[in-house]
Amino acid sequence: MGAMLFKSFEEKFRPILKDEFPRLVEYLSAGPRQCIRANTLKVDAKELRKRLEEKGLKLEEVPWYKNAFFVEAQEKVSKTLEYFLGYYFIQDASSLVPPLLLDPSPTDAVLDLCAAPGSKTTFMAELMQNKGLIVAVDMETKRLKALSSNLQKMGVTNTIVFRHDGRKALDMEFDKILVDVPCTGSGTTNLFFWSNKAVIKFSNLQKALVESASKMLREDGSIVYSTCSIDPEENEAVIDYAITQLGLKVEKVHVPGLKYREGLTEYAGTRFAEEVKDCIRFILSTIRQKDFLYAS
Amino acid sequence: MQVKKISPREVEELIKENYGSEISLDNFNVFIRKDQKIFLASKGLPAPLIEKSDYLLHFGTIKKNRKIQLSVEGSQLVGRTASKNIAVLDEENISKFVEGLSAKPRELVGCSIGNFVLVKHGNDFYGSGVLREGYVEGYIPKERRVMKEMKRI
Numbered sequence: 001m002g003a004m005l006f007k008s009f010e011e012k013f014r015p016i017l018k019d020e021f022p023r024l025v026e027y028l029s030a031g032p033r034q035c036i037r038a039n040t041l042k043v044d045a046k047e048l049r050k051r052l053e054e055k056g057l058k059l060e061e062v063p064w065y066k067n068a069f070f071v072e073a074q075e076k077v078s079k080t081l082e083y084f085l086g087y088y089f090i091q092d093a094s095s096l097v098p099p100l101l102l103d104p105s106p107t108d109a110v111l112d113l114c115a116a117p118g119s120k121t122t123f124m125a126e127l128m129q130n131k132g133l134i135v136a137v138d139m140e141t142k143r144l145k146a147l148s149s150n151l152q153k154m155g156v157t158n159t160i161v162f163r164h165d166g167r168k169a170l171d172m173e174f175d176k177i178l179v180d181v182p183c184t185g186s187g188t189t190n191l192f193f194w195s196n197k198a199v200i201k202f203s204n205l206q207k208a209l210v211e212s213a214s215k216m217l218r219e220d221g222s223i224v225y226s227t228c229s230i231d232p233e234e235n236e237a238v239i240d241y242a243i244t245q246l247g248l249k250v251e252k253v254h255v256p257g258l259k260y261r262e263g264l265t266e267y268a269g270t271r272f273a274e275e276v277k278d279c280i281r282f283i284l285s286t287i288r289q290k291d292f293l294y295a296s
Numbered sequence: 297m298q299v300k301k302i303s304p305r306e307v308e309e310l311i312k313e314n315y316g317s318e319i320s321l322d323n324f325n326v327f328i329r330k331d332q333k334i335f336l337a338s339k340g341l342p343a344p345l346i347e348k349s350d351y352l353l354h355f356g357t358i359k360k361n362r363k364i365q366l367s368v369e370g371s372q373l374v375g376r377t378a379s380k381n382i383a384v385l386d387e388e389n390i391s392k393f394v395e396g397l398s399a400k401p402r403e404l405v406g407c408s409i410g411n412f413v414l415v416k417h418g419n420d421f422y423g424s425g426v427l428r429e430g431y432v433e434g435y436i437p438k439e440r441r442v443m444k445e446m447k448r449i
Binding site: 042079081084085086130131132133135144147148149151152153155156157158159160161162163 | 324336337338340341342345346348349350351352353354367368369372390394417420422439440442
């Protein structure tokens with residue numbers, strides 16, 4: 001990160017994160033830790049672990065999902081025969097959390113509003129045992145190809161894919177909707193998009209996506225909203241908009257094994273709805289993972 | 297996707313003829329595209345959405361003379377109960393196969409030259425290839441191949 005960018009970043013996030021700010025900087029310097037998720041549509045997770053360990057890979061179970069593992073030998077993970085066979089997916093351990101919170105069942109109709117490249121879509125298909133229905137949409141054709149390629153490799157058969165601007169509601173209703181929005185990525189090592197101007201631009205897009213999702217949600221349905229940004233404008237402000245303008249309610253969630261803190265209820269002189277505190281926020285600097293905020 | 301729904305029985309019969317495997321595709325809706333590619337979808341997916349979809353699981357491609365070439369995923373569904381047209385590859389040759397190269401089989405189970413064969417290593421199935429004199433010609437799609445410069449472990 002350049003000095004100017006860091007100064008601007010520090011000015012914004014040190015007051016928000018306080019004593020956690022050094023942990024964020026530590027994470028941004030270190031980068032993410034490799035994680036793999038066993039694809040139980042094709043293989044038993046224990047059997048996969050045994051096979052990979054026999055090849056010399058060191059695996060450590062992710063505390064919040066028993067079928068995912070941190071892997072030490074990063075350079076080898078995409079070169080194994082098991083990877084070719086689609087027996088596991090390489091992803092950030094943090095991106096396991098939104099599907100776990102959405103908790104899709106084999107009878108659900110699920111919408112993945114910004115689906116590509118598909119780490120969460122393929123995980124949801126797995127959680128649904130390839131039953132029910134997933135509609136996975138994204139804006140960019142190139143990214144849809146990556147999504148389709150990943151779905152094929154994971155052996156997914158319950159998913160429909162097409163190009164669609166998520167800001168426009170489909171003429172359909174869903175039991176569960178994942179709104180994993182485009183964002184500045186300020187909670188990741190990829191800070192190319194981050195600027196105060198970009199934060200506002202993304203915040204407006206994110207509100208439009210949540211609004212569209214709310215129109216397609218069945219009564220008593222659930223939306224999980226997630227970002228890999230740590231900016232309140234892209235997180236708490238969007239949830240506040242969902243509560244005050246769209247009439248959505250925030251449900252308190254818990255992820256066993258994951259340490260997190262509650263959402264901010266005030267930022268830069270703006271007071272958010274009290275329920276916003278039930279969102280979760282985490283920085284995983286000790287295990288070098290991304291930062292996400294969720295609400296459902 | 298412009299596809300036509302077909303009876304699973306048609307594909308099951310082809311699989312039995314080619315690979316001696318008695319699989320059931322009853323859990324799927326089976327579709328064929330103009331280019332003879334066969335796709336699978338879980339039962340219950342709405343027809344209008346199938347038409348709209350850019351993706352369905354590619355199972356295989358029907359070729360001349362009632363032959364069927366299987367994708368990696370197709371071979372994984374069929375392989376467990378297959379009894380013929382199986383080429384077993386050793387460690388060195390499976391590495392070549394996943395790079396998209398031709399590979400020498402260690403063992404052949406009920407194979408004929410010129411036929412499509414399931415490619416097996418250990419208990420795993422890696423797709424299909426065509427058996428030539430002394431080698432299996434690979435058909436791994438480019439995007440699926442393990443890059444040559446990446447040393448496989």
